[in-house]
Every structure is written in C-alpha cells, then in structure tokens.
Amino acid sequence: MATHAEHAHGHRRVQRTWDLTPQQVVTDGLQRIRAAGSSYRLALIISAILGVIGVIALIIRPIIGAGWGDRQAWTYVAATFGFLMSTVGSAPCFSVAMRLTRGHWRRPVNRLAELWGAGLIVPFILLVLLIFVLPNTEGRQTLWFGWWAAPYLWDIVMMLALTICGYGFLYVASLPDMAIARDQVERDRPGRFTRMARGFRGTVYQWQIIDRGVAYLGALYILLYVGTMTVMASELILALLPGDNSAIFPAAYTVAGLESGIAVTIIAMAVFRRWGGAGEYLESEQFFAASKLMLALGLLWFYFHWTEFVIWWYGRTPRELSLLKVLYFEPYFWLFVIAFACMFLAPLFVLVWTRIRMGIAGPTVAACLVVVGQAVDQVRLMSASFSIPNIYEKELSIIPNAYIPGVFDILLYVGLAGGAFALVLLALKVVAYPSIWEITAGLWLRARKQYYKTEVTLIGKPN
Amino acid sequence: MQERHHLPEDQIIRDLLRPVVYTSTMNWVAFIVLGGVLTAFVFAAGWMFYWGVGVTGLNRPNMWGFMIVNFVFWIGISHAGVMISAILRLTQAEWRRPVTRAAEVMTMFSLMTAMTFPFMHTGRPWRTAYFVFPYDFWRGIWPDVRSALVMDPSAVFTYLTGTILFVFVTMIPDFAILRDRSTGWRHGLYRVLALGFRGQERQWKMQTISGFLLAAIMLSIFVSVHSIVSWDFAFSLDPVWHSTVWAPYFVIGAVHSGVSAVVTLMALMRWLFKFDSYLRPEHFDAIGRLLVVVGSAWMWFFMLDVFFDLFRQDPVDLVIMNTRFFAWPYVLLLAFIFIFGYFIPVPIWLFRRFRRNIKVMFWTSIMVNVGMWSERYWLVVPGLQQKYQWSFDWTSYRPGPIEVTLIIGSFALVGTLLLVFSKLFPPIPVWDELEGQRFAGEIQVGKRTVPAIVREF
C-alpha cells in the first residue's frame, strides 16, 4: 500500500516549478506560440492525414456496399464515438476534479486536461450521423418514456451542449493567457490572440469573471458529461441489448471514460515533458497525484463491472445469462480480457507501488495501456449491441456471432481518433502551455522555510 | 480561515480533555433522557425475545421490515467514519484533524448498533448467536459461503474489527496524555491502554504512516461493507431489488447520510462541550462542500436506479414502482427523499454563508438523515409487497409498536455510547490538534497573510 508519508521521506526533491520567476513562466508559456517546433509540425501533419483518411473511410464505407440503413455496419462509428467521448470528452472533467481538490500540484496539469476538449466536435459529428440508425423509442427499452422527439433531438441537444461547454471551458480558462500572448507576441500586428482575448486587462472584476466562469463552466461540464454518458450508454448499448437494464452500466461506462480521460492527460503530460519543453513544470508530483486518481478509477472500474457480474451470476435468469454471454463470455471474451487487463490489472499492478507512481515511466505506461483498453472495450460494447438483429425481444434468445471489422472499419476508427488529435494539436496554436496565469498564481503560495534543523515547504491555502 | 488562531498548548489539552473530567448539566440531562429511551429499548428487545418475531408487524410476503431498514441505515451512518478519516487522511486535508475521532467512534458505535438488528430480527436469535460464534463445528455443518448472509457478517465484523483497531491506534498518544494526568482507576485504565507510549520520534513516524496505511485498507473494507449489505437484497430475484446498481448506490447513499451525521455530531459536540475554537465554521464549510459533491453523486445513482428499473417496462417492476411513486405512504417518503435528502440541503450548501452557519448545517444534516432513512424504507419495504403476479398474496406492511420502540431506542443506544465514550476519552484527538498547530504557518502575499501548512516535501 502506498502512502504519502513514504513519499515524504523518500526523496526530498523539491519541484523546480515553484522556484521559477513569473517572467520565466511567461517565456515558457509563449515559447511555442512564438515558434512552433518541428516535432509539433510533424505530429500535426501525421494526425491531420489520419483524420483525412478517417473521413474518407467514413464516407466510402456505406457507398461500397455496407449501406446506410444497416445498423451493424455502423458499429465502428459508434465505437469511435464512444472512444472519443471517453478520452477527449472526459479529460476536461479531470481538470474540474483537480480544481475541486484545490491542490497546487494541479496547476501545470489543468490546461493539458482541458486541451483535450478541443477534439469534442468529432464525437458530436459522429453522433449526428449515428442518430439516423438508432431505432425510435416505440417498443424498445428507453429512458425517454415517449417524450416528444425522443431520442433524436435530445441526444443531439445534450451532445451539443457538452461540446459547447467544453469549448467554452477551454476558452475561459485560457483567456488570460491569450491576453498575455496578445500583449507579448502580437504587440505590433494584431492577430488571432487580439481577436480572441478581447478586452481582457486583468481588472479585479475581470478576474472574478474568469474565476466564476471556470468554476461554473467546469461544474456544468461535469454534470453534462455524466448526463450525456448515461444517456449514450443507454441509447447505444443498453437499449439495443434486449433485456439489459443494468443500472450500473452507465456508471461503469462513465467511470471507464473518466479513467481514460486521466490516462490521456498523463500521456499528454509525458509528451510535453519529453518533447514539449515542459520538464520544469511536470514532475513526479504531478504524475504521482494524477496516477493515484487513475488507480482509484481503475479500481472503481473493476468494482462496477464486478457488481454487474455478481448480480447476474446470482440472478441466473435466462435473460441475465444471455447478457453475460453476449457481453462478456462468448463472442467478445478476448476483447473483454484485454480490456480487463488494461483497464484494471495494469493500473492496479503498476500503480499500487508508490515508487512506480513517483516516477514518470510507470504512470505513462499504465496510461497508454488504459487507453488501449478503452479502445478495445468500446469495440466490445458497440459490436455486441449493434449486432443484435431483433432488439424488441423480452430477452435475448440468440447470441449473434462476433462482428468482424473490415479494413474501412479499422481505418475509420484510427483515422477519426487521429483527426480529433489533430484538432487538439491545432488548439495549441491559440492556447498557451504551460498555462501562465495558473502557474504564476501558484508561485506566491509556496515558500521554503528553515525550520530548526530542517527545511520545510509552506503551502498557502487561501480560501 | 481568518478565525484560525494559535492557542497555547496546555490550553488545547485542557479544553479537549474537559468533557472527560467535567460533566455539565446538559450532559446529565442527556444521560437521563437517553437512558430512559434505552430502558424502553431493552424492554422491547426482551419482549421480542420472549414472544418471538410475532410481536412485529411482519407478515408473509413482507418478511423483512423496519429492523432491516434500520440495520441498513446504521450501517450507512457507520460509513461516515472512514469516509471522513480515510479519504481526508489520504488527501492530507488539514481540516480533518478535529473531525476524525468523532467520525470513527461514530462508525464503531453505529456498527455495533446496526449489528444488533439482524440478530434480534432472526426467528431464533440464540441459534443465530451460536451460528456466528462459536460455530457448532462438531456437527460438520459449515456456513454456506454462497449466501449473502455469510458475506454480510464477515464484512461487518471485518469493518468493526478494523475500526476498533484503527481508533485504538490513533488513540494511543491520547491515552498517554490521559495517563500522565489522571489518578485512581482511570490512571490504571489509561496506563494499560497507552502501552507505555512515550512519544519517541519513531513512534510518531509509525503513527503517521499507519494512519495512511490503515486508511487505505479501511477504505477498501468500507466500500465492500455496504456493497455486501446491498447484495443482501440485490442477490435475490425480487423485482426492483435485483438491481446491478445497488452496491455503489448504497455506498454513496451511506456516505451521504454518514457525513451528514458527522455534521450533526460536530454541531452537538460544539454545543455540548463548548469546542467553539476547535470545531470552527471553516470545518463545516469544508464538509459542506464535500457534501454537495457526495449528495449530487448519490442523486445520480438514485436516478440511475429508478430510470433503469423502468427501462424495460416490465410489468413486474412497474407495479412496485407504481406503489413507490403513488401509493401511501411511499409517496410521502419519496417526497422526504427528494426534499429533505437533496433539494433543500444541497442548494443551501452551495452558499458559503450557510455552510459557515452552524445552526443551518445542523438542521440540514438532520434533514438529510430523515431523507435517507426514508430512502432505505422506500427501497427495501415495497420490494416485497407486490412480488410477481400473485396479487392474491399482495399485502402491505405496518410496523408494530415494538419495532418503533427498537428503532427509536437504537438512536438512544448510539447516543449513550457516544456520551460514555466522551466521558472516558477525548472526542477530539488531542495530539492531532497539537500537530495541526505545529504544522500551521503563514505566507505573506502583498498585504494579505495567507494561512499555510507545512509539508515536509
């Protein structure tokens, strides 16, 4: 079992971030905006190409035979949607959670988590496409109970609200940095920062607006995210599986999403540390804290799946047995095993050791595995639910065979994920990293002090 | 945090030990009132032992009633202790210091109280006692591990043992403080309990590390306990009980009611023991913020449970959901759940001003537990009334006077145990409070003095 206390007297390395001067933070934050590096450009080009491939695959696939109306052919579109919702969609939630805990270690991480939200438009577009293959609520299991225009309109509305909120959150949280870039980079010729930063001058009133805006948009984002994931889990998976009313599933789906949201943030941290010149900002303290949270969510992932399994195991009605078979044991057994290993076992056995969590490599490897596991798990869930021929039964009578993806399915999955990533990279053109205002605000609140024979850190806790 | 001020150490010790040495008038009144209710409790329990379960209002489909509801409720309250002390220890939240002991002790006593209920509730309690300990191994009949009722005692006993040990370990330094300041039988008691603790650096280090270790382990137990309690219901095939979400839903509900109960207890301690300078508004503020998150998560799980019961539109579930939503008294209970459990307290807690008002916090926390008691009743009892298509056998359930007495008595039991505890041991950890003083510092930022805490890394 890992403890903070062991941490306390293991190494006494003090994070360098808090010894920097505000000027250095500004310089570091504006570095990429002044001159984007070659590795950045390369990554952008590769992911943009992937995105184009994904879009082509998305368009070509129905034309060359899969057809528009066949629900099963849309399996991988749904999987991509689910995967993106669980990664780019959930990372901003991690940012909000960090803000709630009010630790100072969060300051260099927040921006990275919010940044992923820039990819939200991709799952939104995918949902708009998917909505046409969803059955109407007549005669099927549904959360909407005959609401007007359900499920189509409301699914779209929820997703749209989430997307807008995600972009708004990113914008508001990085607005002060845009103002800094406006003044420092575009002093002579006004450009995009001047347009985006508006008249932000940093008056007390404006800071209050920023503080409140970040807090309210963040809270709203979490609420919308949880709501949307609940509805999506029910629309795309539960409603299509006859007899499946597992109430834990939307929660498990959301928790899996949050876990991989932290995972992509950790990966982004590792990437920025290695290639983004943010080594002074992202140190073991950040990896330690973020991976601890990821470990906790990994444990929750297991807990939620376990409760579902054990209830069905005890229930043993034909309805439940067929669901256990279709989701876990028969066609998609190996996919589930991979997801189980990546989403639960990997975080558990890698991250339970304090020493590993203190490092950089361990959390990064675990995070990569979690993302892989999430990708596989989405395929498992969507393949299972999208290949049920008759969703109007009381209970699933025939377990369909596994859905084997074609080339276009794979291209679509990889390509669209790459496309969302390209959007995230593009966002870096207007969003500074490291986030200048948040880190600078933290600089004042840490102090080193001699305490008799030792040196201690004082952490300020303004209310 | 402006109200945090440095107090001299001997004053802290004196203040925090006051309940142990001084019994106020209110304290006596509380003892007498609680003792009276407790007598009724003992009488009711004896009556039920003598005559059998027939004295309750239970009947054929409704084989479980008030006592099981109350069991779930007290198990829920017991989840506060570890929620507060484990999570706050792990996150090193500074405001945990005055709260942990009360929360853990409440865990201990509410668990003990909770356990009496399934025991009394069985048809042959003497055989139940025999089943639990010592098990009659000589007959070669072992418990059926497939039964949730075997998992349940194992989980509750684990939790109780763990809690007692956890409380004991964190109390050793306080025993030492008491040992050095007491005479007579008390001195003997504290001397034995303190185990010769001297406050060596190494002992303090162990104290700190064990705080984290035990917190992490207790957190794992804590999640399992209420999950298993929920599985007592969810493993059955009863419509609406047989729900996959019940385990986490019960856990988060337990945290909601338990943390609220800690708020109630804190307010009472502040009032009864005059701990005004230790249980400060900032502590209520922090707990209030925690409760907003916990309460909202609970609401989400509540909604999941309700919506996905209706999801399949299965007539078997719909009948019971119909009863729950529209039939007396469940419609009233539902109103309690919504209004008292969430829609009054949580919006109030959104405002800092109210979070820092002890009276408001006290009453809202009471409200939450009214709502949460109703929730347990609402969840458990209707599930049995209208099972499947046998409308010939559908019956409602009404608790008998004995059951009501037992339920009221259980509150008195926990109250009395807590009061007795505070007469023997300090209800706020003295050493933890002293440590908090030593680890407090200040940072000057411009004209503002920001309170700070010392971290060793």
Next chain:
Amino acid sequence: MSVTQVPMPPTPKWGMVIDLDRCTGCQSCVVACQAENNIPINTEEAYLQRRAIEWIRVERYWEGEFPNIKARYIPVPCMHCSDAPCEPVCPVFATYHTNEGINMQIYNRCIGTRYCSVNCHWHVRFFNFWQPKWPASLENQLNPDVTVRTRGVMEKCTFCIQRVNHAEQNARLDNNRAVRDGEVNTACAQACPTRAIVFGNMNDPQSVVSRAIAGTDRGYQVLADLGTNPSVLYLKKLDPDAPAQSGA
C-alpha cells in the same frame, strides 16, 4: 463386512402436475396437507395477521366484469425448483436440494433469517411467527412421522417427504428395487377429488405424472422466465369462451 452388491435403482426426480382444468377450488388438498404435516391451526387471527401457514394454498382470482365473471383457481404448493432461488441465500444450509429433486427444509438448522421467504417468488415459504399451539383435543392426532416445528423457523411443502422416505425404505428392503409408480403419493394428491393433482417420478416416462405432461400441450411452469425450472407443472385451463389463464 461384505455385502453382495445390488445395483442401485435409478434416482427418481419427484414432480407434480396440477391440471387446472380439473381443479374446482374445493380446498381439500389444503385440509389434507394440514392434517398430514402437523401444520398449526390457522385461526382467524392468523389470517388477519397475514401469517397463516398453508403449505399448499388455493388462490382464487376473478376474471371478467360483473355479470360475466368467472372464478379461477390455482393450487400453489412449493414448486421444488431445480435451481431454487431460496436455497443459496440460506447462511446455514437449512435448505438445500436433494438429488431426488426435492427442495429440503431442515428445521434444526434454521435460524429464522427469513431470507428464503424473501427470495421465494411463489410465496410458499412460511415462517412460524408464534409458537404453534394445538387444542388439547388435537394433540394426539399429530402425525408422528412429521416434526412439529417450533417458533422462529421456516417451513414449507416437502412433497410429503415422510411418505417418500417410507416408500423408498420399503423398496430398498424389497431387493433394492425402484419405487413403483403409485407407491407414494402426497397428501394433497391423495385427497384431490377430481384427480387434478398428480404426483410421481418425473424420470420414469411411464409414470402417471410423466404421461400427464407428455400427452398435452397445455403444460407450463409458473414464473418460468425466472429460469428456476420448477418441478411442479401446471396444465392450462381449457376454456371455450375465454383465453386460458396463464401464470396466475
């Protein structure tokens, strides 16, 4: 000690078929069961408390609106489910499944958690809320083959296990042969004036009970979708006017 090995007879699987078309709702099965199995007298008070003990009960449902109203009867004993939900919930093995398909209740082990009753969806498990009492005049009529239960334990239909055991003992003494069809009968089946209840070995295709279910398409299990596979099968009521009543 060496014994000449006599091959064991095939294990029976006891089962029951209840033909609702023959049932008149006369309740004689209930009375017979009461007398056979030492069930306490169900007083008016016990009924009002909803705590009456009837190992087999006849449920009466009304079908239709007033002038065209019909009474429907369904006798409900324990279903002796093959995968009985009541069994695994007992912490002390007070109920388990015999290899002859009977859902057994061991009164001595029972501690009265009542979980089995909670998880029985046919409502056929009964709890002794009070110490059972008989009028002095009836104390000598108690069946000596059947345990008299105390308060605080569960009880339920045992398929007249004392009769089954008796018949099996006789068969074993008679050169270890199988129990012949008709050698054992439950009290309710014996008492049924219309032969609506048939009891016997389901594993024997020649038994009356197997033939009763084989020769018809009216057979069904109550709450079959719970997947517990009850050993008590029902035959639907034949009704020229109204659709057959299903599942009570």
Next chain:
Amino acid sequence: MAIRSVLGVFPSLDSAVAGVDAITELGLGREDYDILTNAPYPEGAFGEEAGMHRLGLFPLVGAACGFSVGLLITGGTQLAYPLVTGGKPLFSIPPMFIIMYEGTLLAAVLFTVIGVLFESRLPRLGGLYDPRITQGYIGILAFPEESLADRAAAALRQAGAEDAILEPRRAAGGAAKARTQQKGAGA
C-alpha cells in the same frame, strides 16, 4: 561499554534544539539520542532520523495470510460439505472471492496494527520517562556511554533542561539490553 540513558526535559522547542546541539558536541550521533514529544514536529526538526522500518511489509504479509485463510475456509467448506443449493456450482468462485477479499483486508489490518506496535516497540516496559512530556515539554533521551552520562546530563541542563534524569545504575548487560529495547533494533 555500558550505556546509561539520560532524559533531559526541556520546556521549549528552542531550548530542546539547543540541547540536541549540546549533546552532539559531546560526540553523540543521531542514533544515540531520541526525542520525546507529545505530538509530532515537522520531520527533521531535531535532525534527520535515520531509522529504517518495515511497516510496509506487514500489511502485505497480512494480506497474503488472510487471502490464504479465506481461500481455505471458503474452498474447504464447499468441498467438505457438498450440498447443492440453487443449482449453483458446488465450487462457486464469485462468493469465495467476496469472502476472501474480506479475509485479506481483515488480516491486513490486524498485521498493520501488530506492525505499528512492533515497529514502535510497544508495549514498552520500563525506561526513562517524565509525565511533563505530554504537557508539551520536549524530552531528549540520550544514550551516552556510562562514563559520559553525568557530563551529558550537565550539558542538557546547561542547554536549558528543567530537569535531567539519569537512569539508575545497572548491570552492564542489562543496560545494553535496555538500550536496544528503547531505541528499537532498526534504529
């Protein structure tokens, strides 16, 4: 050489740190003195303490033991008394898992507590102590060579100790044992 412990009782943190300096000047290393307080001070305030501990091992060992016992009980009872209930397999793994989980954690807690007591050398029998320490006084418990003991006591007094208590003279072997007991084997 025999060890004779000295306990200096200091009224304030400043004087206690001065006391530490004083006995360090006498040539006592970090492992030759110990600080007694009524609540923790920031670690290293009296100089880094070098004590190793194996507290982390206890819960792991406990968990392993508890897991095994849980496995034995749950597996063993199912095999020893094979009764079919509810058509569940005679060797049902999911319920075993739940009880094994509880057993694992129960033993982990028990072992952790045993570990805490063991690693803090509790219960302690004998040894120098002064009740003033729980009032907020700081005790410096030094373990000088017997010949140095009086000088150490004097130095402590000089540094501001209200009192410096010398251990009663004992047989050499006994004193050495007392030191191990007081400081702990890992110190």
